[in-house]
Amino acid sequence: MDWNVVLAALRDFFAASDGQALLIALVDLNQASRGGAAVPFNTPAADDLEFAFNRLFVGPGPVSAPPYASVYLDPDRRLMGAATRRAAAVYDALGLSSPLSGSLPDDHLALELDAALAFRTLAARRQDDQVDALWRYFLHDHMAHWLPKFAAAVAGAADVAPAIGFAVGLLSQWLAEETKSTPPNVDQSGGLA
Amino acid sequence: MSQRMTRQDLERILDNAVSRRSFLSGLLAGGAMAALPCGLLRPHPAQAAQVWEGGYQTFRNACPRNCYDTCSIVSYVKDGVLQFVEGAPESTFTRGGLCVKGNSYVRQVYSPDRIKYPMEQQGRGSGRWKRLSWDEAMDKIARKILDIKERDGSLLGLGLTKYSGNFGITNYGVEGMMSSLGYTTRLVGTPCWPAGIDAQNFDMGSMWCNDPEDLPRARYVIVWGANPAWCSVHSMKYLYAAREAGAKLVVIDPVFTQTAAKADEYIQVRAGEDGALGLGMARHILDLGLLDRDWLAAHAQGFEEFAAYLRDTVTLEWASEKSGVPIERIKAIAEEFAGAHPATIWIGYGMQRHVNGGAAVRILDALVAMTGNIGKPGGGARYGHLQTWGFNYHALLQKQPEGSKGWIGTAGPKGEFDVTGSAGKVTYSDRSLNINKTAQMILETSDPPIRMLWVACKNVLSQDFDRRKMLMAFDKLEMVVVADLFFNQTVEQADIVLPVTTPFEDWTVNASYWHYWLSLNEQAIAPLHEAKSDIQIAAALSKRMNELQPGSCTFATELDSKDWMIREFNKGIYDMFGLTSWEDLRNGPRKARLASSASWADGVFGTPSKKYEFHSDLCARNGHDALPRYKDARPPYDKLRLLTPHHKFALHSQFQNLDWMVDFNLTPCVYMHPKTAAARGIAEGDAVRVFNKQGEVRLAARLTADVPADTLLLYEAWYKGLAFNCQELVDDTSSDMGAYKTGAPGVAIHDQFADVART
Numbered sequence: 001m002d003w004n005v006v007l008a009a010l011r012d013f014f015a016a017s018d019g020q021a022l023l024i025a026l027v028d029l030n031q032a033s034r035g036g037a038a039v040p041f042n043t044p045a046a047d048d049l050e051f052a053f054n055r056l057f058v059g060p061g062p063v064s065a066p067p068y069a070s071v072y073l074d075p076d077r078r079l080m081g082a083a084t085r086r087a088a089a090v091y092d093a094l095g096l097s098s099p100l101s102g103s104l105p106d107d108h109l110a111l112e113l114d115a116a117l118a119f120r121t122l123a124a125r126r127q128d129d130q131v132d133a134l135w136r137y138f139l140h141d142h143m144a145h146w147l148p149k150f151a152a153a154v155a156g157a158a159d160v161a162p163a164i165g166f167a168v169g170l171l172s173q174w175l176a177e178e179t180k181s182t183p184p185n186v187d188q189s190g191g192l193a
Numbered sequence: 194m195s196q197r198m199t200r201q202d203l204e205r206i207l208d209n210a211v212s213r214r215s216f217l218s219g220l221l222a223g224g225a226m227a228a229l230p231c232g233l234l235r236p237h238p239a240q241a242a243q244v245w246e247g248g249y250q251t252f253r254n255a256c257p258r259n260c261y262d263t264c265s266i267v268s269y270v271k272d273g274v275l276q277f278v279e280g281a282p283e284s285t286f287t288r289g290g291l292c293v294k295g296n297s298y299v300r301q302v303y304s305p306d307r308i309k310y311p312m313e314q315q316g317r318g319s320g321r322w323k324r325l326s327w328d329e330a331m332d333k334i335a336r337k338i339l340d341i342k343e344r345d346g347s348l349l350g351l352g353l354t355k356y357s358g359n360f361g362i363t364n365y366g367v368e369g370m371m372s373s374l375g376y377t378t379r380l381v382g383t384p385c386w387p388a389g390i391d392a393q394n395f396d397m398g399s400m401w402c403n404d405p406e407d408l409p410r411a412r413y414v415i416v417w418g419a420n421p422a423w424c425s426v427h428s429m430k431y432l433y434a435a436r437e438a439g440a441k442l443v444v445i446d447p448v449f450t451q452t453a454a455k456a457d458e459y460i461q462v463r464a465g466e467d468g469a470l471g472l473g474m475a476r477h478i479l480d481l482g483l484l485d486r487d488w489l490a491a492h493a494q495g496f497e498e499f500a501a502y503l504r505d506t507v508t509l510e511w512a513s514e515k516s517g518v519p520i521e522r523i524k525a526i527a528e529e530f531a532g533a534h535p536a537t538i539w540i541g542y543g544m545q546r547h548v549n550g551g552a553a554v555r556i557l558d559a560l561v562a563m564t565g566n567i568g569k570p571g572g573g574a575r576y577g578h579l580q581t582w583g584f585n586y587h588a589l590l591q592k593q594p595e596g597s598k599g600w601i602g603t604a605g606p607k608g609e610f611d612v613t614g615s616a617g618k619v620t621y622s623d624r625s626l627n628i629n630k631t632a633q634m635i636l637e638t639s640d641p642p643i644r645m646l647w648v649a650c651k652n653v654l655s656q657d658f659d660r661r662k663m664l665m666a667f668d669k670l671e672m673v674v675v676a677d678l679f680f681n682q683t684v685e686q687a688d689i690v691l692p693v694t695t696p697f698e699d700w701t702v703n704a705s706y707w708h709y710w711l712s713l714n715e716q717a718i719a720p721l722h723e724a725k726s727d728i729q730i731a732a733a734l735s736k737r738m739n740e741l742q743p744g745s746c747t748f749a750t751e752l753d754s755k756d757w758m759i760r761e762f763n764k765g766i767y768d769m770f771g772l773t774s775w776e777d778l779r780n781g782p783r784k785a786r787l788a789s790s791a792s793w794a795d796g797v798f799g800t801p802s803k804k805y806e807f808h809s810d811l812c813a814r815n816g817h818d819a820l821p822r823y824k825d826a827r828p829p830y831d832k833l834r835l836l837t838p839h840h841k842f843a844l845h846s847q848f849q850n851l852d853w854m855v856d857f858n859l860t861p862c863v864y865m866h867p868k869t870a871a872a873r874g875i876a877e878g879d880a881v882r883v884f885n886k887q888g889e890v891r892l893a894a895r896l897t898a899d900v901p902a903d904t905l906l907l908y909e910a911w912y913k914g915l916a917f918n919c920q921e922l923v924d925d926t927s928s929d930m931g932a933y934k935t936g937a938p939g940v941a942i943h944d945q946f947a948d949v950a951r952t
Contacts, residue, residue, distance in 0.1 A: 004230070008230060008232065011232055011233065012232065015232070015233060017310075017324045017326075018323065018324060019323075047315070047321070047323070050323055050324075051315075051320070051321045051322060051323070054312070054322045054323070054324065055320065055322075058309065058310065058312075058322075058324065059306070059307075059308055059309055059310070059312070059322070059680060060308040060309070060310075060312050060322060060680045060684060060690050060692075061306075061320070061322075061680040061684075061685075062305075062306040062680065062913060062914065063305065063306070066305035068305065071305050076300075077305070077852070078299075078300065078303040078304065078305070079303040079304070079305055079721070080274045080275075080303050080721070081303075084274075085272060085274075086207065089207035089208065089213055090207065091234055092210075092213050092214065092237070093206070093207060093213045093214070093216045093217060094217060094226075095217065095226055095236055095237060096229075096231065096234040096235065096236060096237060097234065097235060097236075097237035098233060098234055098235075099233075099235055100233075102273055102718075102719040102721075103719060103720065103721060103722060103723065104722070105721075110233060111233055111234060114231045114232055114233045114234045115231075115234060117229075117230055117231065118229045118230070118231055118234065121229055121230055122220070122225060122226070122229070125225050126220075126225050128217075128220055128225070129198075130198075130216060130217055130220070131217060131220060133198040133203060134203060134216070134217075137200060137203045137204075141200055184200075185198060185199060185200050185203065186199055186200075187199055187200055187201075
């Protein structure tokens with residue numbers, strides 16, 4: 001599986017603002033992860049997928065699984081917490097920033113997946129110890145701390161559309177494989193971070 | 194190198210802009226960053242602004258909610274993020290502290306539950322929501338407005354209901370937006386305090402309270418139908434100070450409130466019989482001759498007529514029987530009140546939410562007046578004021594487009610904050626309907642019917658009366674647009690929802706209806722998500738309206754919120770607050786320069802006679818008794834009285850949805866006297882239903898002797914995710930007064946009845 005393609009499709013999925021964009025991302029996800037084989041669920045209508053997506057991640061009502069790191073990492077379960085700033089700092093160190101910074105919290109899942117894609121691309125282009133260290137940090141000390149909680153929140157929600165379960169399943173699978181193949185930095189104490 | 198670089202090393206680098214920016218400089222120089230496959234993140238400009246490592250920036254804000262205290266706030270912002278808020282120390286009223294609700298503001302701004310984007314629901318109540326861009330949302334709304342104009346030849350089919358969700362002066366741009374579209378239908382009046390406003394206007398010519406900061410000068414304080422320990426926490430220090438200086442604090446209320454618990458004496462009055470108690474006191478004061486005859490002779494008219502009424506009609510026995518207060522207590526507090534100088538009554542809004550509420554306020558005013566306590570520092574019949582609200586109302590005062598058609602007839606006031614006054618005879622006006630009968634008005638209005646309702650600063654399905662009827666009324670509407678912060682029961686019934694800003698995300702200015710401070714509200718942070726303030730929404734709508742039909746909306750199509758805030762100031766405000774510029778408020782809130790802390794200190798009233806009018810012909814002309822006579826209470830329509838005041842952690846339907854509040858007030862419950870419960874086999878914590886002719890609610894029973902045995906009390910509030918709604922039980926029966934100054938009578942919120950049973 002080409003995880004870069006999966007990551008790009010996951011990013012587009014979680015950044016989608018309408019059902020059509022969700023479906024396109026879903027097709028990409030399926031192509032990248034299953035070679036286009038039939039998905040084990042009925043392809044939803046664009047509108048239904050959008051309604052289900054909005055119920056879980058967007059609103060306008062309280063959402064079961066807000067796709068922001070700080071909701072899971074900040075002790076106050078809020079937006080724009082310390083984790084948001086940390087994500088922005090990582091992008092900044094990479095020479096990147098979100099044009100929506102300030103209005104869309106920097107730790108939105110789609111932005112973090114975009115950064116993960118950047119890290120993986122850079123690593124493939126050229127071995128660089130610093131990039132490597134920063135990527136390990138972002139992966140192990142940030143993303144891996146909240147994505148399982150986010151996936152659990154989705155799993156715990158009522159009536160999750162199978163297409164959304166499929167996308168979140170791929171997200172979890174990527175995280176598991178990535179964290180396994182990319183060991184963490186050492187901790188100050190000498191142990192693993 | 195990565196073998197040696199630890200997590201802590203990286204965090205140190207990330208936390209410092211210089212090290213962070215130079216961390217990958219080699220890589221950047223080497224061109225490895227070119228053409229990354231990012232779809233969202235962008236390379237930032239080499240000289241991108243860096244504000245991260247600064248200290249806190251502070252901003253001036255104000256709490257704009259419907260509360261006595263209208264707190265002056267200092268906001269602390271770091272890295273563009275609101276970190277915490279505190280009360281402004283410069284205001285002697287706020288005095289550096291906020292209430293629990295105010296301290297929760299950071300939770301409100303950064304709640305993951307906030308409405309983030311314009312959205313459209315496919316089927317009201319269906320939960321089938323789609324995101325809209327602002328352009329799409331404005332296009333749908335604008336096309337609907339034009340469709341209404343095309344079909345009806347006017348915009349009377351477009352209705353607005355707005356009240357107290359945000360009292361920022363520029364938020365009156367919502368009304369301005371309506372005017373800029375044409376003559377529309379307005380739900381006018383106020384569910385809050387209109388009967389008392391009219392009463393004070395009839396008696397004195399205006400509603401104008403003493404400065405609450407002069408309460409420590411009082412020698413005797415009656416808090417009558419108000420619960421400042423919950424609803425005006427900043428006023429409590431003045432009540433304590435008065436007590437420390439020797440004043441007696443008496444609380445009169447049907448419910449043993451937290452304020453009552455702090456008082457020297459608590460008098461449990463039968464709800465709706467405050468007037469009878471007041472008249473009993475007045476009769477006793479008259480009998481003992483404890484009047485201020487000099488003041489009455491110089492500044493009052495009609496007292497002898499009132500005295501004759503007292504002598505002829507009112508007895509202590511009658512007053513005691515009606516009010517449930519023993520004769521000895523009536524006598525004692527009457528003598529104490531009349532014997533203390535100065536003495537004051539804080540007239541709460543709760544006591545006028547009755548079919549005889551306006552009459553009752555006139556009776557309490559009379560008590561204060563006959564004892565010579567009007568116009569005295571430390572005295573006064575304290576109800577509220579609008580003395581410091583003399584802004585330009587630039588956002589509000591918009592012109593209808595050329596050729597607009599509207600309602601033919603006389604235009605009245607559109608609420609208590611209507612600065613335009615009665616327009617009198619005009620060719621066309623807006624169509625005014627009673628806000629307290631919104632459901633009925635929508636159902637029965639025709640020619641043209643209300644086709645579209647714009648809801649701003651209001652949670653209709655939570656706060657308006659007779660919820661069942663309201664749902665039927667919504668069924669009649671072709672489009673419902675709601676602008677709000679959170680997904681409440683009204684948003685649930687909307688077609689289009691628009692995300693609005695919190696007070697920290699746009700500019701405005703705030704005054705109080707109780708104290709005399711003025712607060713600047715600066716934009717402290719960028720609006721989160723896609724939220725817009727009410728005037729920015731109006732501008733966006735105007736832009737689309739004019740694109741679709743040039744000249745169809747006169748509102749600015751682009752505006753600077755700060756500039757619009759500045760335009761609200763005028764010389765009158767500057768002079769009143771001793772300002773050379775609005776920018777002086779950046780140094781802190783300012784208090785009005787008062788000739789006296791007492792209202793009516795010069796003894797010249799705003800009435801036709803320029804005197805305090807015990808006999809008011811104006812009152813009679815408005816369909817009431819010319820004298821402050823007793824008016825019958827509403828006959829019970831069920832076994833127990835039902836009271837629905839607001840909870841200490843909520844302000845109507847605001848705040849309770851926040852997780853911090855839920856921690857302390859998880860679920861709604863009904864309070865009842867142990868005797869009431871025992872008679873129905875109800876134990877503490879039992880699941881019960883409270884029911885009446887309107888409907889029913891299900892909740893848990895709480896047993897307490899703090900409520901009378903004939904009373905059920907449940908708090909109004911909108912609980913996130915719970916169907917509970919006290920308006921299932923409250924009908925839309927009007928209170929006696931309110932139409933004169935606010936355009937519609939008030940509503941008898943506390944003249945409701947119900948029964949309770951185990952489920």
